[in-house]
Amino acid sequence: MTDHRPPGSDDQVHTLIGPYVLDALDEAERAAVTAHLAHCPSCAAEVAELRATAVRLADPTTADPPARLRDAVLAEARRTRQEPPQLRDRRPGTHRWRRWVGAAAAAVVLVVAAVVVTSVVQQRRIDAARHTAAVAAARQRRIDAVLSAPDATVVPATLPGGARGRLVLSRQRDLGVVTLSGLPRLSGRHTYQLWLVVAGTPHNAGALPVGTAGASRVLTGVRSAAAFALSTEPAGGSPRPTHLWATVPLRR
Numbered sequence: 001m002t003d004h005r006p007p008g009s010d011d012q013v014h015t016l017i018g019p020y021v022l023d024a025l026d027e028a029e030r031a032a033v034t035a036h037l038a039h040c041p042s043c044a045a046e047v048a049e050l051r052a053t054a055v056r057l058a059d060p061t062t063a064d065p066p067a068r069l070r071d072a073v074l075a076e077a078r079r080t081r082q083e084p085p086q087l088r089d090r091r092p093g094t095h096r097w098r099r100w101v102g103a104a105a106a107a108v109v110l111v112v113a114a115v116v117v118t119s120v121v122q123q124r125r126i127d128a129a130r131h132t133a134a135v136a137a138a139r140q141r142r143i144d145a146v147l148s149a150p151d152a153t154v155v156p157a158t159l160p161g162g163a164r165g166r167l168v169l170s171r172q173r174d175l176g177v178v179t180l181s182g183l184p185r186l187s188g189r190h191t192y193q194l195w196l197v198v199a200g201t202p203h204n205a206g207a208l209p210v211g212t213a214g215a216s217r218v219l220t221g222v223r224s225a226a227a228f229a230l231s232t233e234p235a236g237g238s239p240r241p242t243h244l245w246a247t248v249p250l251r252r
Contacts, residue, residue, distance in 0.1 A: 194229075
């Protein structure tokens with residue numbers, strides 16, 4: 001088969017693969033590279049690998065960079081002396097080389113930016129995990145305080161629909177732990193809300209997430225409570241019970 005391409009054209013196109021991936025070529029150069037890729041599997045594979053690398057630089061979870069990053073970049077720009085205009089170099093290949101250097105510099109900037117954003121995202125995930133662990137540890141300490149209290153008392157709860165419940169109370173420590181299971185599924189966007197009844201007035205003890213069939217919660221303020229109650233409420237709970245579902249006396 002006779003090759004009709006001009007002599008030396010492939011050598012020149014090979015040097016344009018990087019700028020081609022970065023979209024840093026003019027129309028004529030891009031057309032030349034596109035035509036070359038049609039009959040050069042090696043360059044086509046290189047283009048695919050470079051594009052895949054660029055995709056991997058993007059973290060699937062985006063986050064806004066901290067404000068201090070923008071301030072630091074602007075401050076550095078103000079401190080950096082700008083280069084004076086340069087005379088155009090007419091030597092063969094100089095323009096293309098400078099274009100490639102500029103494209104490479106742009107790629108470095110993109111890599112650094114991607115690393116910074118990824119670092120911010122990862123730090124936020126770490127902070128969220130630490131907060132969740134701290135909340136869980138504090139909750140467990142309160143449960144242990146109730147279970148180890150010298151006056152800890154178990155109060156069984158008889159609930160409708162085959163649901164089961166149990167309360168452990170420590171009036172000395174003014175804490176209690178309620179454990180619920182087998183709660184019937186509610187229709188629509190409704191859920192169960194917990195109450196402590198003091199002097200005939202229900203006090204909110206927290207709403208369960210929609211669809212919850214069981215839960216274990218720490219109760220505060222049990223010392224003066226005469227009863228524990230469950231109501232069914234719209235998602236998120238209500239300031240007052242709208243439909244009392246069960247009531248468990250806490251004083252015998």
